[in-house]
Every structure is written in structure tokens, then in C-alpha cells.
Amino acid sequence: MAFTGFGEHAIDFYDGLEVDNSKSYWEDNKHVYAADVRAPMEELLAELAPEFADDSSRVTVFRPYRDVRFAKDKTPYKTHCGGVIEPGRGAGAYYVEVGPAGLRAGGGCFHLESDQVARFRTAVAEDIHGKALEDIVAKLARTGWEIKGDQLKTRPRGFDPDHPRIDLLRHRSLYAVRVWPPDDALHERETINRIRRAFRALRPINEWARDHVGVSEVPRR
Numbered sequence: 001m002a003f004t005g006f007g008e009h010a011i012d013f014y015d016g017l018e019v020d021n022s023k024s025y026w027e028d029n030k031h032v033y034a035a036d037v038r039a040p041m042e043e044l045l046a047e048l049a050p051e052f053a054d055d056s057s058r059v060t061v062f063r064p065y066r067d068v069r070f071a072k073d074k075t076p077y078k079t080h081c082g083g084v085i086e087p088g089r090g091a092g093a094y095y096v097e098v099g100p101a102g103l104r105a106g107g108g109c110f111h112l113e114s115d116q117v118a119r120f121r122t123a124v125a126e127d128i129h130g131k132a133l134e135d136i137v138a139k140l141a142r143t144g145w146e147i148k149g150d151q152l153k154t155r156p157r158g159f160d161p162d163h164p165r166i167d168l169l170r171h172r173s174l175y176a177v178r179v180w181p182p183d184d185a186l187h188e189r190e191t192i193n194r195i196r197r198a199f200r201a202l203r204p205i206n207e208w209a210r211d212h213v214g215v216s217e218v219p220r221r
Contacts, residue, residue: 003043005187006098007036014079014100021075033064037081037098044096044192045083052094052199056087056215080104088215089113092206093175094199102182105195107202108175109149109209113216117172121156123212124168133212134165136204137176143201145176176205 013032017025026033041061049059061083068074080099086092089111097104112120123129141147150172155161159169168174178198185191 001043003040003047003192004189005185005191006040007032008187010036010040010098010186011100011102011182013037014098017077018079018100021077021079023076026077033081038064041081041083041096041098044195045085047192048094048196048199049085051196052203053085054087057085058087059083059085087210091116091213091215092209094202094206096195098186100182101179103180103186103191103194104177105198105202106175106177107199108205109173109213110175112173112213113218115218116213116216120171120174120213121159121169123208124165125159125163129208129212130165130168133205133208134168136208137168137174140176140201140205145178145201147174147176149174176202 009032013029013036016029038061045059045061049057053059061081062078064078064081066073066076066078068076080097080101082095082097084096085094091109093107093110095104095106095110097106109116109120124133137147151167152170152172154170155163155166156169159166163169180186180194185194
């Protein structure tokens with residue numbers, strides 16, 4: 001089915017889950033999640049995949065359950081629903097999320113394994129590839145995107161502290177995000193137009209990540 005918007009009760013469902021993150025709330029409202037959140041997210045990704053996925057991409061709605069094995073916070077359910085189109089973690093992701101804050105889009109390297117960090121820094125240090133990423137990030141920032149990512153507090157080992165792109169070199173992940181607060185468009189076809197425009201703006205950073213970072217060769221734990 002074509003995407004027509006998230007359901008009327010999508011935000012209310014997550015507002016309630018933030019207050020009562022329990023199995024009883026989840027079971028009582030699971031039908032709302034299925035109809036107003038997950039099904040529309042699946043439709044959204046399916047409609048966007050022909051433009052943004054390739055043969056190596058996975059198109060996934062993330063599971064609603066939190067991994068609490070090593071977490072201090074033992075609440076069982078995520079308070080948002082996220083979906084992604086990506087070739088592999090860190091290699092350039094098109095991410096979309098719906099939750100109490102509204103609609104979120106993001107792209108870039110959300111998580112980098114050690115081999116990916118090494119390739120990322122090698123490319124950033126080079127004049128051609130590094131300058132290209134610097135220009136991509138600057139354009140995203142100028143056009144309203146928030147640039148985020150995990151960074152070292154000091155320079156990475158082996159790099160000159162006076163390197164012209166030392167701030168980028170300090171990154172262990174690098175991505176751009178933007179948010180649209182809840183509004184009527186969330187429940188309408190306009191949502192897919194917003195995300196499509198956002199994903200097109202993210203294409204340069206994702207293509208850079210695909211070409212210079214790639215999928216990790218480190219075995220998943």
C-alpha cells in the first residue's frame with residue numbers, strides 16, 4: 001500500500017509509553033503501534049527504497065524492544081520507531097524516526113567499528129576526499145541540519161594537531177539530523193515528501209561514506 005501518513009494516534013501512543021513503559025501498557029495498546037506506527041513506517045520505507053536502496057541495502061524497521069542486558073535503564077520498550085535504508089552499519093544510512101518529538105531524518109555514519117574509523121580518518125586526512133567531506137558537512141549545516149557524532153576530546157593518535165580538518169578527524173561517528181515537531185503533516189502524504197527531500201540532501205554524505213568508509217569487516221558481536 002502507498003504511504004498516506006502515520007496514524008492519528010501515533011504520537012499519543014508514544015506519549016503514553018513514556019509515562020508507562022510497561023508490558024501491560026504495551027499489550028493494551030499494541031494494536032495502535034501496529035496500525036498507526038509500524039505499518040505506515042513499513043509503507044514509507046518501501047516507497048522510498050527504489051530511489052535510495054541498492055542491491056546491497058537492507059531496508060528495516062527497527063524492533064521496538066530495547067536491549068537491556070548491559071543497560072542501567074531496564075525499561076523494555078523504545079519510545080520511538082526508527083527505520084533505515086543502508087548497505088551496512090556506518091557505510092551511509094538513510095534514517096527516519098517517529099516519536100514524541102515528531103519526525104526525524106538523519107544520514108551519515110551513525111556507528112563506526114574500528115576498521116571503519118581507520119578508513120574514515122585516512123580519507124579525511126587526504127586533501128581531495130577530506131575537503132569533499134568538509135564541504136558536504138558545511139553545506140548541510142548551512143541548510144539547517146544539525147551535525148552530530150561521537151568525538152575524541154583530543155587529537156587522534158598519529159595526526160598533527162594543526163591539521164586543517166582536525167575537528168573532523170576527532171570524530172568516531174559523524175551524521176546529520178533534522179527534526180519536524182508533531183504537526184498535521186505527520187498524518188498526511190506530506191511526510192513522505194519531507195523525508196524524500198531530506199534523503200536527497202543526505203545523499204552526498206552517504207555516498208562519501210559508502211565510497212571511503214564502507215561496511216565493517218569486524219565480526220558482529
